[in-house]
Amino acid sequence: ENRPDSNYYGIQELHNTWTNIAYILVALILCMRQTPKLYQIEDSRRRMISMVLFGFYCWAILMTGITSWWFHATLLFVAQKSDEFFENCAILSVFYMSRKPLCLASIYWTxxxxxxxxxxxxxxxxxxxxxHLVVMVLCGLFNLRMRIAELTHGSAVKNEIEQHAMVCAGSFAIGGSAWLLDMFA
Known part of the structure; x- marks a missing residue:
């Protein structure tokens, strides 16, 4: 491999390595910004379950950044598998957070x-x-669609969430297409 970013001071894929800082920053920012909002949930049981699942989500995003950085810096197989594991854990936590009803079984199944x-x-x-990642993203989008259908028709909240859902679905389609091209082209 004669790419210009290959083996820069012992780092195998320099640009793929430093871009993982974004995962780490997103995890920290999400945790700092959203955790106070979770304290506002009045039902103590639901609040605890939400905090556990959301904390796990933030941790999985943080670990995705760290293990992806480790993989791209070293190209070690165990680092690649660790990266894959944590990115799937992040998707899993979102899936189980969005289930209805939110109960202790959500933590158990996660x-x-x-x-x-x-x-x-x-x-x-x-x-x-x-x-697994593709199946869980599709299940998550389906689950999101079911939750959106429960909202009041024509409400501002429903319209905003529908727009975000379309962005998620579009991002998945673009990312999935790029991934397929990368794998098979």
């Missing part, structure tokens, strides 16, 4: 699903992570 995910990512070499 832990169980992450345990199964860990085994799959580190033992199945080919495409396990990628297939």
């Amino acid at each position: 832990v169980v699903h992450c345990g199964i995910l860990f085994v799959g990512v580190f033992t199945v070499q080919n495409l396990f992570c990628e297939v």
Whole structure:
């Protein structure tokens, strides 16, 4: 590989390495900005469940940044698998946060699903992570669509959430297309 960013002072993929700072910053900013809003949830049980799942989400995003940085700096297989594991954990936590009703089972199933995910990512070499990620994003978008349908028709909140959902779906389509091109082209 004769790319200009290859092996810059021992860093294998310099530009792919430093761009992971964004994950770390997003995780820290999300945690600082959203955690106070979670304290406003009146139902103490729902507040605790939301805080646990949201805290896990922030941690998974932070670890995605750290392990992706580690992978692109070293190109080690274990670092790649760690990166894949944590990016899937982030998607899982969003999926279980958006389930209805939000209950202790959401935490339980997040832990169980992450345990199964860990085994799959580190033992199945080919495409396990990628297939799981795509399936979970599609399930998450479907789940989001169901939650949006429950909102009052024509309300400003519903319209705003629908716009954000379209951006999410469009981003997934663009990112998925780029990923497929990268894998098969």
